[in-house]
Amino acid sequence: MSELRVVEICAGAGGQSLGLHLAKFEHSLAVEIDETAAKTLSTNGRRLGWDMRVAVGDVAAVPxxxxxxxxxxxxxxxxxxxxxxxxxxxxxxxxxxIAGKQLGTSDERDLFAWAVELVGRMKPRAVMLENVRGLSMPRFAAYRQWVKDRLSKLGYWSDWKLLEARDYGVPQLRPRFILVALHDEEDARHFNWPKKTPYAGGVGDALYDLMNTHRWPGADAWRRKANQGIAPTIVGGSKKHGGADLGPTRAKRAWAELGVDAMGIANDAPNPKEHGLDHIPKLTIDMVKVLQGWLDDGDYAWNFEGRKTSQYRQIGNAFPPPVARAVGGAIRAALMRDGSPKDLAEAEAEAMQHEPIYVALKAADGPLSAKQLIKAAGGNIHPSEFEQRLGLLSRDFHIKTDGEDEDRTYMLGAFKGFVGQGDHDRHLAFATARNRIS
Incomplete structure (x- = not known):
């Protein structure tokens, strides 16, 4: 097998790292800001004999x-x-x-645009960036288009895809929005999103052996109840908020329907001396690991450093290794040019549609009125919807206006995101609240 090398930014505790390793990529470097997560990655990397350097600190602190x-x-x-x-x-x-304020470029932790600029500097053959489902929503339509436009200018074909972990052997919903970009057109023609390999079973099947570690008499009944579905998305959270629990109110209700107490993480599985048939158990760290894709077989064995809350945060914030393995394998196949090539123009036509007001503003030679913008955007936008779309757009882009009422005109200004500027607000945030940023 030809050796392919990877640099991984914001690597966390190693979910993506392990998946890419299993997809036959060798790490040259991994960068992670959280010291405990970086220690987890380093320790497991050494155990597996990886030739990898782990750099600890702000990934954007570069010359x-x-x-x-x-x-x-x-x-x-x-x-x-x-x-x-x-x-x-x-x-x-x-x-x-979606669980947060969706501040986009106003959030000091936003590094997506910076990562795109990094592509232009490093000129990798391929790019893979993953994030939450929220990035796929209308709020960020213009942001996504900016990303694709910028990558295109840098010479990269790119595509977005919303993948669910349960479709790749993981007993959890966990939708992830993934960007793949390839520099060589022939490589791009050979890229295909991975075929689905759905998880067969439910939470009960996935966790029964762990839940029955101490021969708890309620384990069989719990298994039947928990098998009514797969796990809701596990929420690792950030250093700004609370300890280890299984998410917001809606998630807690979903867990309750599966027979799980979501108000915290247990130190151990239920035992007959303390817990009867009607006990509603909490999950342990080992159980959360399984639900996140660190399954109980040799390929996915992984040990976590730190205390319980830190371990839970590391696991909950990770990219499930089987999903990373599947996408990494698809990228490897493209770089090796395996399989039949596709028509890129046809693939682009099927791609996700983006924000028409942004596209119209970007294409304009000068200022446009609301009526002109609506017409340029296809003419199917109601004036009230226009204002709403423009409001969302203005969160991530400067919009230059002139005039009043019907005579008001609009022009697209600069993107507000952090792309490496030395005077950007994120630097002050990192200087004053470094230990709370994750």
């Missing part, structure tokens, strides 16, 4: 192009990895999360 690396100010140097086979990462989710 300017051509600047000499300074170990006191910089965490790593992208220029050392120009031409790498794959640039991968799970950049922070809170800027796009």
């Amino acid at each position: 300017e192009p051509g600047e000499q690396f300074d170990g006191e100010r910089h965490v790593w140097n992208p220029d050392d990895y120009v031409g790498i086979d794959l640039l991968a990462g799970g950049v922070p989710c809170p800027p796009f999360s």
Whole structure:
């Protein structure tokens, strides 16, 4: 097998790392800001004999192009990895999360746009970035289009896809929105999203052996109840919020229907001395691992560093290894040009539609009125909807306006996101709240 190398940013505790390793990628570097998660990744990497360096710190703390690396100010140097086979990462989710405020570019943790600029600097053969389902929603339609436009300008074909973990052997819903980009057109023609390999069974089947560790008499009844569905999306949370529990109110209700107490994480499985038939158990760290795709076989064995809350956060924020393995395998097949090539124009026509007001503004030679913009956007947008779309657009882009009422005109200004600017607001946030950012 030809060796393919990967640099992984925002690597976390290693869910994506393990999946990519199993897809036959070898890590040259992994970068992670959380020290405990980085220790988890390093420890497991050494155990498995990986030839990998793990850099700990802010992934965006890099020298300017051509600047000499300074170990006191910089965490790593992208220029050392120009031409790498794959640039991968799970950049922070809170800027796009439905459970959060969906601040997008206003959130100091937003690194998606910065990662796209990193592509232009490192010139990898392929790119894989994953995030939460929220990024696929209308709120971020213009943001997504900006990403595709920027990658196209850098010479990359790209595509987005919403994948659910349960479709790739994981007993959990967990939708993830994934961007894949390829530099060589022939590689792109050979890329196909991985075929589904759905998990067969429910939560009860997945966790029965662990739940019955101490021969709890309620285990069989619990298994039947828990087999009514797969797990809701596990929420790891951030350092800004609380300890280990299984998510917001809606998620807790879903867990209750499966016979799980979602108000915390247990230290051990139920036992006959303390728990009767009617006990509603909490999950343990080992159970959460299984639901996140660290299954009980040799390929996916993984140990976590830190205390219980830290371990839960590491697991809950991870990209399930089987899903990363599936997507990584599809990328490897494209780079090796396995299979029959596809028509890129046809594939692009089937791609997700984006924000028509943004497209119209971007194509305009000068300022346009609301009526002109609506017409340029296809003419099917009601004036009230126009204002709503423009409001969403203005969260991530500067919109230049002139005039009043019907005479008001609009022009598309600069993208507000962090792409490496030395004077961006994120630097102040990191300087004042470094230990709360995750």
